[in-house]
Structures are given as structure tokens and as C-alpha cells.
Amino acid sequence: MMIHDILVVGAGLAGMRAAIAVPPDINVALLSKVHPVRSHSVAAQGGINAAIGAEDSWEAHAYDTAKGGLYLGDQDAIEAMCKEAPQDILELERMGVIFSRTPEGRIAQRPFGGAGYPRTCYAADRTGHALLHAMYEQLMKRRCKVYEEWYVTALLVEDGRCCGVVAWDMIHGGLQALRAKAVILATGGSGRIFSTSTNAVINTGDGMALAYRAGVALEDMEFVQFHPTTLKDTGILITEGARGEGGYLLNTLGERFMKRYAPEQMELATRSTVSLAIGQEIQEGRGVDGCVLLDLRHLGRAKILERLPQIRELAMEFAGLDPIETPIPIRPGAHYQMGGVRTNAWGETDLPGLFAAGECACVSVHGANRLGGNSLLETIVFGRRTGTKAAESIRGVQLPPLSEAILKSEEQRINLLLGNPGPERAWQIRDDLGKTMSLNLGIFRTKQSIQEALSAVQALNRRAEHMCVQDKGRIFNTDLIHALELQCLLEIAETIVVGALGREESRGAHYRADFPTRNDKAWLRHSLSYRRPEGPHLTYAPVTITRFPPA
Numbered sequence: 001m002m003i004h005d006i007l008v009v010g011a012g013l014a015g016m017r018a019a020i021a022v023p024p025d026i027n028v029a030l031l032s033k034v035h036p037v038r039s040h041s042v043a044a045q046g047g048i049n050a051a052i053g054a055e056d057s058w059e060a061h062a063y064d065t066a067k068g069g070l071y072l073g074d075q076d077a078i079e080a081m082c083k084e085a086p087q088d089i090l091e092l093e094r095m096g097v098i099f100s101r102t103p104e105g106r107i108a109q110r111p112f113g114g115a116g117y118p119r120t121c122y123a124a125d126r127t128g129h130a131l132l133h134a135m136y137e138q139l140m141k142r143r144c145k146v147y148e149e150w151y152v153t154a155l156l157v158e159d160g161r162c163c164g165v166v167a168w169d170m171i172h173g174g175l176q177a178l179r180a181k182a183v184i185l186a187t188g189g190s191g192r193i194f195s196t197s198t199n200a201v202i203n204t205g206d207g208m209a210l211a212y213r214a215g216v217a218l219e220d221m222e223f224v225q226f227h228p229t230t231l232k233d234t235g236i237l238i239t240e241g242a243r244g245e246g247g248y249l250l251n252t253l254g255e256r257f258m259k260r261y262a263p264e265q266m267e268l269a270t271r272s273t274v275s276l277a278i279g280q281e282i283q284e285g286r287g288v289d290g291c292v293l294l295d296l297r298h299l300g301r302a303k304i305l306e307r308l309p310q311i312r313e314l315a316m317e318f319a320g321l322d323p324i325e326t327p328i329p330i331r332p333g334a335h336y337q338m339g340g341v342r343t344n345a346w347g348e349t350d351l352p353g354l355f356a357a358g359e360c361a362c363v364s365v366h367g368a369n370r371l372g373g374n375s376l377l378e379t380i381v382f383g384r385r386t387g388t389k390a391a392e393s394i395r396g397v398q399l400p401p402l403s404e405a406i407l408k409s410e411e412q413r414i415n416l417l418l419g420n421p422g423p424e425r426a427w428q429i430r431d432d433l434g435k436t437m438s439l440n441l442g443i444f445r446t447k448q449s450i451q452e453a454l455s456a457v458q459a460l461n462r463r464a465e466h467m468c469v470q471d472k473g474r475i476f477n478t479d480l481i482h483a484l485e486l487q488c489l490l491e492i493a494e495t496i497v498v499g500a501l502g503r504e505e506s507r508g509a510h511y512r513a514d515f516p517t518r519n520d521k522a523w524l525r526h527s528l529s530y531r532r533p534e535g536p537h538l539t540y541a542p543v544t545i546t547r548f549p550p551a
């Protein structure tokens with residue numbers, strides 16, 4: 001058995017930032033199912049927001065965030081994030097992040113959707129890569145213990161307090177209890193619930209499922225962001241930075257159709273607006289082979305090579321075209337989970353000893369629609385805050401003796417999977433889940449489509465009871481890990497579906513064609529999902545409004 005003061009689950013930006021924030025006299029360890037720098041944060045392209053421009057202000061950033069999220073974000077948390085952002089960016093720079101520069105040598109900033117000012121700091125179109133590697137260096141410098149390629153299957157909860165985790169050692173095989181006075185979940189998103197997704201295959205909502213199973217509420221799960229511009233077929237992301245640098249969206253008639261949907265902001269309207277516009281163009285027959293076109297040609301070779309080199313590479317490799325000469329076919333794809341484990345602005349959940357930060361958490365700063373560049377910022381600001389708070393919280397805490405019950409029941413769960421005769425396979429169920437979710441809970445939703453998804457997910461749950469793991473070995477058994485991940489995907493998908501069915505209005509990323517308008521009177525409230533044997537149980541909670549009344 002391993003014992004630490006604080007255990008961070010997840011080694012993306014939120015997890016590493018949290019670990020670094022813990023004072024050096026406290027024993028902190030990180031655990032991750034992949035090597036830290038393979039976490040999805042590494043794929044972030046466009047940038048990270050902070051009001052560091054001379055004419056910008058944190059208040060303007062907070063206003064854009066609240067408004068962009070259709071006033072569903074908690075404004076105390078939004079204020080904290082926007083106020084602390086400039087300091088955090090400077091600190092990142094001191095840690096060694098090489099941001100792109102203006103000719104005067106200042107940190108360059110590009111315009112992003114829904115922002116009233118060019119506020120997005122970037123490292124070309126590989127911002128996540130630059131941030132994650134700098135953070136990993138800091139982690140190494142701090143000599144933090146990292147459990148690499150360990151998979152957490154459950155939280156240890158004793159006497160109403162989270163006291164560690166149960167994890168499967170993927171390299172050697174076998175379950176272990178890892179004990180800690182505080183656990184920070186930083187497990188990222190759940191985009192793989194959908195078949196068209198920008199997310200890495202590891203983004204399976206594990207941390208959300210762990211907290212949910214331990215009785216913690218998941219908040220605002222119906223709000224899944226669909227990024228407007230993902231590559232046809234593969235769903236690979238084409239950063240909003242491409243439009244930030246001046247890219248156009250065209251339909252089959254060669255029209256810049258955004259003039260009909262957002263004449264002022266055009267291509268830089270919020271993501272939910274642009275995704276809906278693209279969906280409508282395609283639905284009304286003005287698409288190009290199930291897509292619309294992203295045209296960068298007028299930016300010229302030099303700008304594309306300097307600012308968007310990775311986008312060019314991705315388009316060449318995965319769509320077989322060079323954006324210097326040809327427009328890129330794109331369509332919306334699942335990108336980001338605005339909802340997640342309910343926390344306050346310090347990452348505390350309702351379960352003592354359990355914290356959450358980053359995409360798996362719902363603080364909530366993004367409300368009904370996240371602005372581009374605000375998610376990387378969230379990982380840094382709330383990662384830091386959560387690490388600090390967790391460190392304060394453990395002073396004087398004594399761990400109770402380990403009760404073996406959870407370890408035993410997890411062992412049983414794994415043996416059941418390994419012994420199951422089938423005939424179902426995890427990948428088949430995952431494929432079918434992705435298809436039904438993309439079809440029925442995509443950018444347009446109706447009561448009927450959501451109900452179809454609900455029955456489909458329930459049927460998939462029944463199929464999952466007959467899931468066979470063909471690899472019976474213990475060493476690097478990816479078949480087993482996929483089966484465990486599928487159980488998380490199904491559980492989280494159900495909370496999205498039930499949340500979407502409950503919310504009879506349209507707000508941000510949640511567009512109900514049968515309730516097409518926003519209804520503040522009835523629905524300016526968070527939805528909370530609790531786990532019950534029969535499925536998710538919904539309750540609602542008020543939104544914190546401070547200085548920006550809903551308009």
C-alpha cells in the first residue's frame with residue numbers, strides 16, 4: 001500500500017499545476033493512465049486567455065465569459081479566474097513557456113470567438129504542447145512521485161471522507177490501494193462519448209464517473225460544446241485560431257454565410273452560434289459533402305506557415321490538401337464538456353477530502369458555452385487554487401485504518417469482467433454509443449431524439465453486462481482498460497441524456513429545436529445529477545450572479 005499526503009489523479013495541465021502548487025513540505029504524488037505529456041492538454045492548439053493587453057481589463061474578460069456562457073456560469077468563479085489570469089500567464093512564462101511574440105517583444109495575443117478584444121496568448125498553434133512540457137519540467141524539478149500508466153478504478157471513501165483511490169497497475173497488473181488525506185481529480189473530458197470528436201481516445205470521463213459513483217453531484221452535464229471546425233472523417237480539430245487569424249467560412253455557393261447569423265462577429269461569433277449556423281447550412285442543402293469550407297487562402301503562405309503550421313500539416317496529412325491552395329472541408333464535432341464534478345471556486349467538492357480541477361470539474365466558469373482559450377486558463381488558475389486549498393485542508397487530518405471492502409469489491413468487478421463469456425465486445429458498444437449520441441444529442445436536439453438516445457443507452461448498458469475481455473493476462477491488458485473505460489462512458493452519457501431531457505429551453509451548446517428560446521425565468525439554474533440505481537436523479541441549484549445581470 002502506498003501513502004501520500006495528497007494524490008492527484010491525472011497529469012494534464014490541471015493535475016500538474018495542482019501538484020506544483022502544493023508546498024514542498026507536503027508529500028504529493030501524481031497518477032496517470034498515460035505518460036503525463038501524452039495527456040490531452042498536449043493537443044490544445046489555439047491558446048490561453050488573459051487580459052494583459054494595454055486596453056483590455058479583467059472585468060471585460062469576465063463580462064465576455066459570463067455573456068458567452070449565456071449567464072449560466074457562476075460569476076464569483078469567473079471573476080476569480082479573469083482577475084488572476086494575467087499573473088498566472090506571467091508565471092507560466094517564468095516557468096519557461098515560449099509564447100509567440102509581437103515585433104516589440106511582448107506576448108502576442110490573437111482574437112478568439114466571443115471575446116471583445118484580442119486576448120488569447122499562444123505558442124503558434126501548439127499552445128498545449130508548449131504549456132504541458134514546461135509544466136512537466138517543473139514537476140520533475142520538484143521531484144514529484146509520478147505513477148505512470150496506472151488506472152484508477154474507484155475512490156476510497158471511509159467515514160464520509162475520501163482517503164485515496166484503488167488503481168490498477170497497468171504495467172505489472174494488479175489492484176492497489178493508494179492512500180492520501182486529499183485526492184484531486186484532474187482527469188479531463190469525456191468527448192469520446194460521441195463518434196465525431198476532437199478528443200483523444202483516452203478522454204472517457206473516468207474522473208466524473210468516479211466522483212458520481214461516490215455520491216458526488218455532476219453539474220450541467222447537458223452542455224457539451226461542439227467545435228465548429230473539425231476535419232471531415234477524422235474529427236481532428238482545426239483551431240479557432242484559423243478564424244482568429246482571418247479565415248472565412250464558405251458554403252457551397254461560395255458565400256460567407258455567417259453574415260446571416262452573426263453579421264457583426266461573423267466567423268468569430270461564439271462556438272455554439274457558429275456550430276448551429278454550419279449545421280443549418282448543411283441541413284438546408286448548402287453544404288459541401290456533409291461539410292462547409294474553411295478558407296485560409298487569402299491569408300497567404302507566409303502567415304499560414306508562421307501562425308498555423310500544425311493546421312497545415314494536419315490538413316495535408318488527414319484531408320490530403322494544402323490550405324495554402326485549397327479550402328478545408330470541416331464540420332462541427334464534440335469538443336468539450338462544460339459540465340462535470342460540482343466544485344466551488346477552490347476545487348472543493350461536497351465529499352470531504354475530494355477535490356476536482358480542469359475539464360472534469362464544473363466550477364462553473366463556462367456556463368452554457370465555453371469561450372475558446374478559457375479552458376487552458378481554467379486548468380492553470382483552478383489547478384493552482386485547488387492544489388493550494390487541498391494542501392491547507394489536510395493539516396491535522398489523520399487517515400483512518402484501511403478498510404479492505406472497496407479493494408475487494410473492485411477486485412471482484414475486474415474478475416467478473418475477465419471471466420465474462422461474452423459475446424459483447426467493448427469496442428462495439430463504444431461505437432454504437434458514439435453513433436447514437438452524435439445522431440441524437442448533437443447540435444440539434446428534440447425530446448424525441450433525446451428519448452431515442454435514452455433507450456439506446458439503456459440497451460447498451462444491458463449489452464455491457466455481457467462484455468467479454470478476450471485478453472486474460474494481467475500485463476498491459478488494454479482490453480481490460482477499454483472495458484473499464486466503457487463503463488465510465490456509458491454512465492456519463494446517461495447523465496448528459498437525462499440532463500438534456502430535463503432542460504426544456506435552448507441555451508448555448510444545448511439547443512432544443514422544440515424549445516428554441518432561452519428561458520431565464522424557469523431555467524437560469526444549474527442541473528445536478530446524482531447516481532441512483534435506476535439512473536441519474538436530477539435536482540437544480542441557483543446560479544451565482546455578482547456584477548453582470550443576465551441580458
Ligand SMILES: Cc1cc2nc3c(=O)[nH]c(=O)nc-3n(C[C@H](O)[C@H](O)[C@H](O)COP(=O)(O)OP(=O)(O)OC[C@H]3O[C@@H](n4cnc5c(N)ncnc54)[C@H](O)[C@@H]3O)c2cc1C
Pocket residue numbers: 009010011012013014015031032033034035036039040041042043044045046047048127128150151152153186187188189198199200202203206207237335336357358359360372373374375376377379
Ligand atoms: C484538440 C483540442 C484542442 C484544444 N485547444 C484548446 C485551446 O487552444 N485553448 C483552450 O483553452 N482549450 C483547448 N482545448 C481544451 C483543453 O485543452 C482541455 O480542456 C484541457 O487541456 C484539459 O486539461 P485537463 O488537465 O483537465 O485534462 P487532460 O489534459 O485531458 O488530462 C487528463 C489526465 O487524466 C488522466 N486520467 C484520466 N482518467 C484516468 C484514470 N481513470 N486513471 C488515471 N489517470 C486518468 C490522463 O492520463 C491524463 O493525464 C482543446 C481540446 C482539444 C481536445
